[in-house]
Amino acid sequence: MRMTASGGSWVVGASSSGGEGRGEGFGLANLPMGAWSGEGRGARLGVRIGDSILDLHRCVESGVLARLDGRIQDALAKSVLNDFLGLGQGAWSATRSELQRLLSASCGDLRDAPVAKDALLPAWGITMRLPCEIGDYTDFYASIHHATNVGSMFRPTNPLMPNWKHLPVGYHGRASTVVASGAAVRRPMGQTVQADDGPPSLTACRLLDYELELGAIVGGQANDIGQRVSVAEAAGRIFGHVLLNDWSARDLQKWEYQPLGPFTAKNFMTSISPWIVTADALAPYRVPVPPRGDGDPQPLDYLRWDGDFLLDVRFEVAISSASMRERGMPEMVVSRSRGTDLWWSMNQMLAHHTVSGCRMRPGDLIGSGTISGAGEDERGCLLELTWRGTKPITLPDGTERKFLQDGDEVIVRGSAVRDGLPRLSFGECRGFVLPVA
Known part of the structure; x- marks a missing residue:
């Protein structure tokens, strides 16, 4: 029974066609x-x-x-x-x-x-x-615009690594520090270097960043160790989706990430929105995965499925400084992007995760990686938006941001949108930056 925009509910504020109230986007077609x-x-x-x-x-x-x-x-x-x-x-x-x-x-x-x-x-x-006990958390790197932007900052002539278009790149995150929206993020400590040839020191992170992502909550019966999950089967293993903010310490990341990838730069906190928008609710908002372009490699067979899809979810990120809140100013939207900006689908990510026989259990969390579009105002993190801090943004209170400051609040919002269908809200994923302990 799939409700369309014509369906109605007896619950106040639950009109499937939307409205002006805070319940807009949470009609019968959604039910997260x-x-x-x-x-x-x-x-x-x-x-x-x-x-x-x-x-x-x-x-x-x-x-x-x-x-x-x-x-x-x-x-x-x-x-x-x-x-x-x-x-x-x-x-x-x-x-x-x-x-x-x-x-x-x-x-x-x-x-x-x-x-x-x-x-x-x-x-x-x-x-x-938190909607479930998260046993394991894996974060991917699946947006080609994000990967190209970040790669070009450090490798202008070779922004994408040779493997990027052949497999969904990912790393294992920390389930123990996944929190629900509204939890404050404490500025982390870690090893950094002030100059490329300088010695490391233990300091507070100076380059704190957010990352706009889509999260997938895994369900279904856990596969046995050694059992692979196909792309088609993966679609039936994903219960639903959440907004995800993968907080990142860029200066810690720069020093530590080689050769095994980020560690303390990412393990201190990941925020997710509390409502899981179900895969059933999102089915009408599926968009076929576009064919690979001329010159791009075709995925290996285990990453192919004719029915594979992306989700037409529209995202926005806003920032509110302490000064803005004190002066009654609304938050400032700094970027917008879409779920269709991903190169790899969530189903492909799950299939690749299990190709080695890795067990996936109910409640496991998968992150898409930062979702960025092609435009400068579609970049899903400050690293891209300010281009490593060389192009700071100006907030309504007149202050500049290269990276996040203490007292800043980051608000991630998302909605599934399609002509002729009701808007499905994901709600918000909020986080407030506290000084280092």
Whole structure:
């Protein structure tokens, strides 16, 4: 049951066609899932609908979800999504269809039930949590514009490494420092060098940056060690997507990244948006992966699938300085890009991740890498946007930014957009920079 723009809900602020309220983009066509606590209730699962959160624990407890299989109900009564993620695509789709039925304007099964007032809470008075326990986190480098821009800064005559167009380049991140939107990021310490031939010293990061990314939450039954996942199978293993900010310490990264890639420059924090927009909801926003251009190598067979796709998600990044907030100034949007700017699809990333037989478990997180477009205002990090700090941006308070300063807040937003379809909001991924400890 896929709701289109013509579908409506009885929940306030949940018009599928959008609107002006804060719930716009969270209609029946969306129904993202997450974990939350508050209003005297411990950690539990919920669904975002308009201006409200539907308490899934209360729904299970009251019997409103009795049409669903018992295993699904048990999983929805947990505090994180991992058990539900492990049930696979059939359970995900069945749950989505039943929630759409219960929340549609034509159905009174939930609306008229005594539990309705208790099961729906305002979305603004609660605390959002990580939606699942993230066992492993891998970050890729899949945007050709980003890879070309960064490569040209350091290797002007050879911006892309020889392997880049043949495989999705990635590295293993730290699941232990993945946090939900709103958590403050502490400026990290690390080894840096002041000059190329100078000795290293332990200092506070001077070149703190954000990276706009799309994250994928893995679900389904874990593959056995040694078992590969095809590109087509990968599409059924991805439960949904989140916004992701891969905070980066560029001066630490410059000194440490050779020969094994970034380490402390990336391990101190990664932020994700709390609502997982499901793959089912995003299905109408798929765009076929474009054919490779003349002169570009074709992917090896294990990275090919005629049904492969990118997602038409529109992103924006905004910055708000402490001075701007003190003076009541709105944040400044500094860049915009799209999910269709990726060279490698999420399905290809997952397939390549498992080609060696790596096990992927429910709750694992994959990051796309910084998503940048071709234009100068479509660059997904300050390293690109200010071109290594040589072209600083000016904020509305008159201050310049080459990289992030203490007190800055970074806001990442995203929405799936397509003509004739409702806008699906991902919400926001926020992070506030604190001084070094």
